[in-house]
Amino acid sequence: xxxxxxxxxxxxPPPTTRIDEARGPDPLILxxxxxxxxxxxxxxCTYGRLAAAIGRPRHxxxxxxxxxxxxxxxxxxxxxxxxxxxxxxxxDGAGPRRQRALLIAEGIDVSPxxxxxxxxxxxxxxxx
DNA sequence: CTCGTGACTTTGT
DNA sequence: TACAAAGCCACGA
Numbered sequence: 114x115x116x117x118x119x120x121x122x123x124x125x126p127p128p129t130t131r132i133d134e135a136r137g138p139d140p141l142i143l144x145x146x147x148x149x150x151x152x153x154x155x156x157x158c159t160y161g162r163l164a165a166a167i168g169r170p171r172h173x174x175x176x177x178x179x180x181x182x183x184x185x186x187x188x189x190x191x192x193x194x195x196x197x198x199x200x201x202x203x204x205d206g207a208g209p210r211r212q213r214a215l216l217i218a219e220g221i222d223v224s225p226x227x228x229x230x231x232x233x234x235x236x237x238x239x240x241x
Numbered sequence: 242c243t244c245g246t247g248a249c250t251t252t253g254t
Numbered sequence: 255t256a257c258a259a260a261g262c263c264a265c266g267a
Contacts, residue, residue, distance in 0.1 A: 131264065160249055171262055177248035178264075194248075202248035209248085 130169050132179055141167055145176065146185055148238050152193040155219045156236035157229055159197050166238035177202065192216055193236075201227040 130141055138146075144167045152158050160173035169175065180186045180194060181204070192215040196202050201209050201216075201223075209227060216223050223229055 164249090171250085172264085173249040174247065174263065175249090179248090181248050191248085196248080197250055204248050212248090 130172055130175055132175070132183060138185065141169070142179060142183070142185070145179060146189060149189045149191070149194065151238070152190055152236050154190075154193075155221060156234050157193045157195050157199075157216070157221070157231070158236050158238060159195060159199075159231075160202075161197050162238055163194065173197075195229060195231075199229045199231040199235075201229075 131139065132142065133139055145163060148163055148166055149158075160176040161170075163176050164170060164172040176194070180189075180191045192212040201212050203209060213223050213227060216229065221229055221234055
């Protein structure tokens with residue numbers, strides 16, 4: 114038996130995923146957008162779960178990169194995406210502060226350290 | 242090709 | 255609960 118590297122999924126081992134804004138939106142990226150749009154107000158999801166939900170486990174960082182650089186992200190509820198610990202991801206600029214404000218405005222309880230209670234407000238994306 | 246860099250995650254103290 | 259280390263993967267230098 115050949116040992117399958119880094120994936121237990123039985124189906125197609127997906128090729129690598131890219132953002133490629135220049136070539137127009139990748140269908141995978143469009144699915145990601147849809148998913149993020151479905152996160153209800155007052156709830157959050159994580160980078161990793163979103164990645165897995167579009168069929169790309171281990172691509173959490175890709176979701177982060179997408180939100181950081183794609184103009185498409187502007188029209189999305191990007192503030193409802195936090196890391197696996199429920200913490201607002203750190204980065205340069207006013208992003209984190211703004212994200213915190215937006216979450217609080219939706220009634221989400223955010224700790225001073227920037228953490229939300231996942232047990233209470235994590236939204237589980239539905240696989241498609 | 243190698244290397245450093247992230248809006249990341251998991252595992253081990 | 256908190257921190258470190260290692261794994262991960264796309265990108266650009």
